[in-house]
Amino acid sequence: MLKLTLKPLSPAARNHMAQTCHFSGKFPLLQYNFLRIGTGKCKGHLPCLLRLQPFAMFTQYPCSVVMYKTAWPTKSIQLHSVCNFATKPKKEIQQVSDQKEGRVTVAKKVVQAGKDVTYLGVIIVGLGITALMFFTVGKELFSSKSPNVVYTRALKRCKSNDEVTSVFGLPLKGYGEMTRRKRRRHVSHFEYEKDGVMHMRVKFYIEGPDKKGTVHCEVRENESGDLDYRYLFVEVEGYPPQTIILEDNR
Amino acid sequence: MEEYAREPCPWRIIDDCGGAFSMGCIGGGLVHSILGARNAPAGYKNRLVGSFLAVKHKAPVVGGNFAVWGGLFSTFDCALVHIRKKEDPWNSITSGAMTGAVLAARNGVFAMAASATVGGVLLAMIEGIGILMTRMSAEQFRPVNPQMEDPSQLGPKPTSFGDSQYQ
Numbered sequence: 236m237l238k239l240t241l242k243p244l245s246p247a248a249r250n251h252m253a254q255t256c257h258f259s260g261k262f263p264l265l266q267y268n269f270l271r272i273g274t275g276k277c278k279g280h281l282p283c284l285l286r287l288q289p290f291a292m293f294t295q296y297p298c299s300v301v302m303y304k305t306a307w308p309t310k311s312i313q314l315h316s317v318c319n320f321a322t323k324p325k326k327e328i329q330q331v332s333d334q335k336e337g338r339v340t341v342a343k344k345v346v347q348a349g350k351d352v353t354y355l356g357v358i359i360v361g362l363g364i365t366a367l368m369f370f371t372v373g374k375e376l377f378s379s380k381s382p383n384v385v386y387t388r389a390l391k392r393c394k395s396n397d398e399v400t401s402v403f404g405l406p407l408k409g410y411g412e413m414t415r416r417k418r419r420r421h422v423s424h425f426e427y428e429k430d431g432v433m434h435m436r437v438k439f440y441i442e443g444p445d446k447k448g449t450v451h452c453e454v455r456e457n458e459s460g461d462l463d464y465r466y467l468f469v470e471v472e473g474y475p476p477q478t479i480i481l482e483d484n485r
Numbered sequence: 486m487e488e489y490a491r492e493p494c495p496w497r498i499i500d501d502c503g504g505a506f507s508m509g510c511i512g513g514g515l516v517h518s519i520l521g522a523r524n525a526p527a528g529y530k531n532r533l534v535g536s537f538l539a540v541k542h543k544a545p546v547v548g549g550n551f552a553v554w555g556g557l558f559s560t561f562d563c564a565l566v567h568i569r570k571k572e573d574p575w576n577s578i579t580s581g582a583m584t585g586a587v588l589a590a591r592n593g594v595f596a597m598a599a600s601a602t603v604g605g606v607l608l609a610m611i612e613g614i615g616i617l618m619t620r621m622s623a624e625q626f627r628p629v630n631p632q633m634e635d636p637s638q639l640g641p642k643p644t645s646f647g648d649s650q651y652q
Contacts, residue, residue, distance in 0.1 A: 375616050406570055417500065427633055434633070
């Protein structure tokens, strides 16, 4: 059995709460988790069982025991709790487990490499999709050959044209096709190539206080790479049908 | 053509608010059903109850947050449409940034700027998706050999005297 030797307390420290103790000898009791301290009964709030930390069973390092105020040197020692095991055994255990886990086999390496490649692929695909989205938006908003820019230019042209403003009335607003979610941001457009020259048709709607209408517009690329109007006209809604032609360079 | 007769704008705000709320409720419900089950004590029944409680408590909160975002966003969008008299992708990007800024208004100027950037970038990405989708669906219905005839409203070509096909 385990022997628990306690240093005798000096008379001055008798009332002191803490007391050090040493386990001496080997620890034969691997199967016990608890030590019964003293011979008295366990009473109420005073624990009389000493719980052994798991690694305490293998080692014989000093521990310190915090005692309940005891009637030392009588035999019934009632322990409050156990704490402060030396760190040394912990370290040893740590090292052992490190050695076990640190052994990297070829199979583990292969698995890890496969995981890395998969994650890298996911990251690259995500970045690619993000870049594609930004590229699309940038092209739509800033490139001089996007339908949005053609729409902006044509709308400005309509707003500055006296005939259009006299028919539609003045706060003239423009919008594109209505989507299911009641957004009208995207103008409908169609790009095609004829005799090797890029053509683009854009259709959008304008609305003033008096009338509504549809603007049809076609642009083509000229020699210097800019877009010229092939035609631009406004179809006024209502009867009789009325068409205001702003540009006709066919 | 009757859809074009009705102006979407002020009504769209309520529409968006409700749409965002239901979206947040569904998404938040899914997420919190999983989180709640993971966070619950072990046992089949406990996990079920934990999941249900988490959904009950948190899904409406997520929905409410979404609704605030959507409603504010749509309000800014409509205001911009009214001011600029034009509907284009800039509106949604700007209103996303403004929503982000307003919702972070109590955290100081820097937080507002950061939140506005995040909102703008997010909405720009959504716009990008929208443009890509439109383009893809347009590509699907694209005729193989388009015969692009000029619209009849323009009348005959004015300078087509030398053109052989009209003689």
